[in-house]
Amino acid sequence: MDLATVIFYVFVLITLGSAAVVVVSRNIVRAAFALLFTLFGVAAMYAFLMADFLAVTQLLVYVGGILVLLIFGVMLTNRQISVDIKTGTVQTWLAALIVAALGGTLAGIVWSTQWNILSQPPAETAGAPKIGEMFLGSYLLPFEIASAVLLVALIGAALIARRERTS
Amino acid sequence: MNMDDILTWLEHPGLTHFLLLSVLLFSMGLYAILTRKNAIMVLMGIELMLNASGINFIAFGRYSTGTFDGQVITVFVIILAAAEAAIALAIVLNIYQTFNTVNVDEINKLKD
Numbered sequence: 001m002d003l004a005t006v007i008f009y010v011f012v013l014i015t016l017g018s019a020a021v022v023v024v025s026r027n028i029v030r031a032a033f034a035l036l037f038t039l040f041g042v043a044a045m046y047a048f049l050m051a052d053f054l055a056v057t058q059l060l061v062y063v064g065g066i067l068v069l070l071i072f073g074v075m076l077t078n079r080q081i082s083v084d085i086k087t088g089t090v091q092t093w094l095a096a097l098i099v100a101a102l103g104g105t106l107a108g109i110v111w112s113t114q115w116n117i118l119s120q121p122p123a124e125t126a127g128a129p130k131i132g133e134m135f136l137g138s139y140l141l142p143f144e145i146a147s148a149v150l151l152v153a154l155i156g157a158a159l160i161a162r163r164e165r166t167s
Numbered sequence: 168m169n170m171d172d173i174l175t176w177l178e179h180p181g182l183t184h185f186l187l188l189s190v191l192l193f194s195m196g197l198y199a200i201l202t203r204k205n206a207i208m209v210l211m212g213i214e215l216m217l218n219a220s221g222i223n224f225i226a227f228g229r230y231s232t233g234t235f236d237g238q239v240i241t242v243f244v245i246i247l248a249a250a251e252a253a254i255a256l257a258i259v260l261n262i263y264q265t266f267n268t269v270n271v272d273e274i275n276k277l278k279d
Contacts, residue, residue: 008184016191023215028205046221046222058245070210070214089204095202098201102197121229122234135242
């Protein structure tokens with residue numbers, strides 16, 4: 001087992017272990033910080049898949065943006081009377097049953113399907129120039145729509161979150 | 168399948184490794200959505216599921232098609248995740264101001 005494989009499994013363990021903490025931890029702040037490590041682990045997976053641009057984007061957008069937003073949400077929506085920020089769970093057994101059935105089915109499908117795998121892995125080129133060309137080429141319309149969606153969503157979020165002044 | 172086959176499989180990370188990882192992440196995200204009371208924890212579950220889908224797209228792009236389409240789609244997934252998180256947190260903040268709680272099993276009125 002060479003070094004790259006060992007590092008791969010270390011990152012897999014980090015990802016899955018911290019995701020398990022996110023799912024079961026009763027403390028919301030702890031769950032949010034565990035999500036940080038999960039997102040880091042996923043970024044490492046992107047790097048292992050030679051998606052360098054995506055790995056950096058994952059760090060910038062998820063770790064730098066979405067996670068901070070989530071932590072803001074945690075801090076703003078909990079009664080600060082009690083020091084510990086806890087949350088409960090409901091229907092644990094039923095949910096575990098459903099999730100185990102779905103996960104088992106998906107894992108079985110992944111395991112038993114003969115996937116179409118390239119005999120020769122593609123040459124390792126820098127991803128960013130290629131992705132930029134595709135954004136301005138075959139994916140131009142989705143790209144423009146996505147930018148409009150982002151603009152609308154952010155203006156809408158600012159409008160919704162603003163406290164109404166009804167004096 | 169004997170022990171040696173499993174050991175060789177473990178020593179060479181390939182497409183199925185990434186797919187199984189994303190299956191596990193997706194299942195955990197679904198579990199969080201189903202069991203959590205707090206709306207923000209439900210959002211975290213959704214983020215886990217979106218990340219699982221991203222791993223799937225990029226893994227297929229690298230091992231199965233050899234093109235960059237999977238990575239482009241994943242960029243769109245990240246864009247939509249960012250928009251979704253912003254909108255959802257704005258709504259959660261409003262719900263908190265109205266109901267003084269963000270537990271999704273206690274919010275069952277459209278207006279008070």
